[in-house]
Amino acid sequence: MRLPSHANPQHDAPAASPRLGSGPLWLAVALVGLGLALGLGALLQRLARESGPQLAPIPSLAPATLPDDAVHVGGSGSCIALVRRAVAGCRQQGQRVDVVIHEGIGSGGGLAALADGALAVALVSRPLKPEELKQELRVMPYARSPVALALQPDNGVADLSLAQLADLLAGKVARWPDGTPTQWLLRERGDSSHAVLRAAWPAFAAWEQTARQSSQAQVLFHDRTMHATLQSTPGTFGWVDAAAVRAEGVPVALPRIDGATADSAGLAAGRWPWAKDQSAVTRARDHAKALPLLNCLRSPAGRAALLAAGALPTPTE
Amino acid sequence: MPTRPELQPSVVLSRRLVPLAALAWVLVAGVAPVGGGLLRLTELEDQGDRLAQRVADLVDRETTAQARLWRYDTQKLMEQIEQLRTAEGLPAVLVEHAGTVAVAVPDRATTNLQAPQVLWRSAPTRGVVPARVHVAVALRPLWQEMALLIAVFGLLATVLAGLLRWLPLRTVRSAEQRIRELVVELQDSQTELQGLAESLERRVAERSEQLAQTAEKLRELTAHAVQLQEDERRSIARDLHDGIGQTLTALRLQLQTLAAKSPMSARPPNVVLSLVDQALDETRRAVRRLAPPLLAELGLVGAIRQMADALEARGALRIAVSVDPPSLAHAPSLGAAVDVACFRIVQEALTNAARHSRVGQVKVTVQLREAELTCEVADDGCGFAPSAVVGGQGLRGMGERAALVGGHLELHTAPGQGCRVVAHLPLSTGERAR
Numbered sequence A: 001m002r003l004p005s006h007a008n009p010q011h012d013a014p015a016a017s018p019r020l021g022s023g024p025l026w027l028a029v030a031l032v033g034l035g036l037a038l039g040l041g042a043l044l045q046r047l048a049r050e051s052g053p054q055l056a057p058i059p060s061l062a063p064a065t066l067p068d069d070a071v072h073v074g075g076s077g078s079c080i081a082l083v084r085r086a087v088a089g090c091r092q093q094g095q096r097v098d099v100v101i102h103e104g105i106g107s108g109g110g111l112a113a114l115a116d117g118a119l120a121v122a123l124v125s126r127p128l129k130p131e132e133l134k135q136e137l138r139v140m141p142y143a144r145s146p147v148a149l150a151l152q153p154d155n156g157v158a159d160l161s162l163a164q165l166a167d168l169l170a171g172k173v174a175r176w177p178d179g180t181p182t183q184w185l186l187r188e189r190g191d192s193s194h195a196v197l198r199a200a201w202p203a204f205a206a207w208e209q210t211a212r213q214s215s216q217a218q219v220l221f222h223d224r225t226m227h228a229t230l231q232s233t234p235g236t237f238g239w240v241d242a243a244a245v246r247a248e249g250v251p252v253a254l255p256r257i258d259g260a261t262a263d264s265a266g267l268a269a270g271r272w273p274w275a276k277d278q279s280a281v282t283r284a285r286d287h288a289k290a291l292p293l294l295n296c297l298r299s300p301a302g303r304a305a306l307l308a309a310g311a312l313p314t315p316t317e
Numbered sequence B: 001m002p003t004r005p006e007l008q009p010s011v012v013l014s015r016r017l018v019p020l021a022a023l024a025w026v027l028v029a030g031v032a033p034v035g036g037g038l039l040r041l042t043e044l045e046d047q048g049d050r051l052a053q054r055v056a057d058l059v060d061r062e063t064t065a066q067a068r069l070w071r072y073d074t075q076k077l078m079e080q081i082e083q084l085r086t087a088e089g090l091p092a093v094l095v096e097h098a099g100t101v102a103v104a105v106p107d108r109a110t111t112n113l114q115a116p117q118v119l120w121r122s123a124p125t126r127g128v129v130p131a132r133v134h135v136a137v138a139l140r141p142l143w144q145e146m147a148l149l150i151a152v153f154g155l156l157a158t159v160l161a162g163l164l165r166w167l168p169l170r171t172v173r174s175a176e177q178r179i180r181e182l183v184v185e186l187q188d189s190q191t192e193l194q195g196l197a198e199s200l201e202r203r204v205a206e207r208s209e210q211l212a213q214t215a216e217k218l219r220e221l222t223a224h225a226v227q228l229q230e231d232e233r234r235s236i237a238r239d240l241h242d243g244i245g246q247t248l249t250a251l252r253l254q255l256q257t258l259a260a261k262s263p264m265s266a267r268p269p270n271v272v273l274s275l276v277d278q279a280l281d282e283t284r285r286a287v288r289r290l291a292p293p294l295l296a297e298l299g300l301v302g303a304i305r306q307m308a309d310a311l312e313a314r315g316a317l318r319i320a321v322s323v324d325p326p327s328l329a330h331a332p333s334l335g336a337a338v339d340v341a342c343f344r345i346v347q348e349a350l351t352n353a354a355r356h357s358r359v360g361q362v363k364v365t366v367q368l369r370e371a372e373l374t375c376e377v378a379d380d381g382c383g384f385a386p387s388a389v390v391g392g393q394g395l396r397g398m399g400e401r402a403a404l405v406g407g408h409l410e411l412h413t414a415p416g417q418g419c420r421v422v423a424h425l426p427l428s429t430g431e432r433a434r
């Protein structure tokens, strides 16, 4: 007697199919590999799609071309506001002042445009640099304008001591008397008002340095944006050309400092601490073209307009 | 049990798991870096586009008021662009105007702005001054992220693929180990069972052998008993014949002599004589029945033929006797027991046919095959229903005689179907050899 051995047939059964399952799997591996290769290809292709701009190294830009028949005036934004008022004053008095006054491009921009011949008169609100002086230029100072702290009239600040101002900059004053939180505004580094303060007041220079590195630094690049922001955003304060503000009729308050006012009187008395000198610069060869404007600025009507804006006209020799 | 190593489930599984593990590896290791890279690239592109658009808007704003003189005020533009650029943390912004770079932040010379390091995106201005803003997006974060993803997911994929291959294999291997143990156990118990079976077979064979010997002995004893019985009968018959027979014969002779000598009146009546005759006749018949006279002298076939002839002579029965093989007719005795059993069975069957079948034709067949003698008596008479038989001794006796020599009796009959009696009588070993 012998036990039936069931083991053998069962053992033989899977013999036929040990490799059967592998094929589709390898196919799947190949497909996935192909998909990945395609994805990588797509990635690299997207990287290569946009090549960098094929440009020549920075040349000096071609000079601007302006119609020749007019006398083009341009330069520092704060000068332009004041000069516009003066020209308007002169014209009211019947003077002919045929000039085209462009929007502000900064003192440096004005001098560069003057050098290119794009402008006949460059209005600058800072002392000229030695390299700018190399050209054959004629510089005519016409006014001194106060640099002042501006804030919203609603904040209820009319008088400040220099010590209070220092506290304000140091962040010790969180709210204005009306309860609005204080918030400072900065101009770009090259702004002439900031340059004046920096030079005259070490506390400001220190504050400016930290303020520029602060994460809440909000830098404004134009007089117009500075003025607009001061008007529209409650609690803001910043440094402006007082004469330009008045000339443009911007509704901001310019508080007295230690009792001094940011106007010609304060400047004349020597009590207002910060001021900048404004000049009209011409090239020697077309100085004549600029004479109507220069004459206006030195005329009584012009000077009256400058005074009205709070600037101190440069005394005529 | 033969095991082919290449068919072990763990080996098959191990082979099958290789592509599966490979698939898992490729999927995990590849999809994340490529997908993550594509996503990151899209993010960087968006960032570049965003800055380019903002700078283009700025340029538009700045140049709207100064369509001609803006170029003298690029310092401020540059500062403002620089502010935006620093906020986004991108390496460079160029403003292209009239085929030259009008504003560049920061200085081009100090930054590597070549292809693998940066990606360039651009946006056009829409204001009065036509210009195009180009923004360089550093690709370092992309490469770093992809490298990190490749490292992390490569490691993860390797671990995963390893587990995917190792875990099922471990399970199957332990199952295989268990199966091997079970197989060994099974083999052990099978061997044990086989041993038991063999000893059982041996014992059965021994018992069968003993049984056969016993049966043979029994048959020999039976034969001997029959032989003894026959001898006894013959002796009784001889006694009857020589004793009562001779006496009755002598008595008859005496009665005849007495009758011849006596006067008519003193003669014993005829009825006495006929009674004596009758007694003599019965005695003769008893003698004949007790000892079939011819079995010893004529042999089985001869005796059957003799008996058939006698029966034919006595009545209306016609009996055909056939022998197979024909040599059997001259063969020596098949052993007293078988001879007697066969003769007696045929005798009784023929008697029954004569008495009950109500026909005249009967066929007797004696056949010798190997180890068995078959005798068959068949008539085509009225037949009968064996279950309805009551009381008759003949049928039972035939069966018993057959059984005594180790054979058996078959009765094939039904009402109206004739009757066929077949006796199968095995020859004892001694007779078989002859």
Ligand SMILES: Nc1ncnc2c1ncn2[C@@H]1O[C@H](COP(=O)(O)OP(=O)(O)OP(=O)(O)O)[C@@H](O)[C@H]1O
Binding pocket: B352, B353, B354, B355, B356, B357, B358, B379, B381, B382, B383, B384, B389, B391, B392, B393, B394, B395, B396, B419
């Ligand atoms: N060849 C036959 N044809 C028809 N009927 C038969 C035949 N043989 C036997 N039988 C029936 O079977 C019955 C039983 O037969 P069995 O030989 O046992 O007894 P029996 O012949 O009646 O008496 P005995 O005991 O004297 O032999 C018979 O009575 C008869 O009815």
Ligand SMILES: [Mg+2]
Binding pocket: B348, B351, B352, B392, B393, B394, B395
């Ligand atoms: Mg009978």
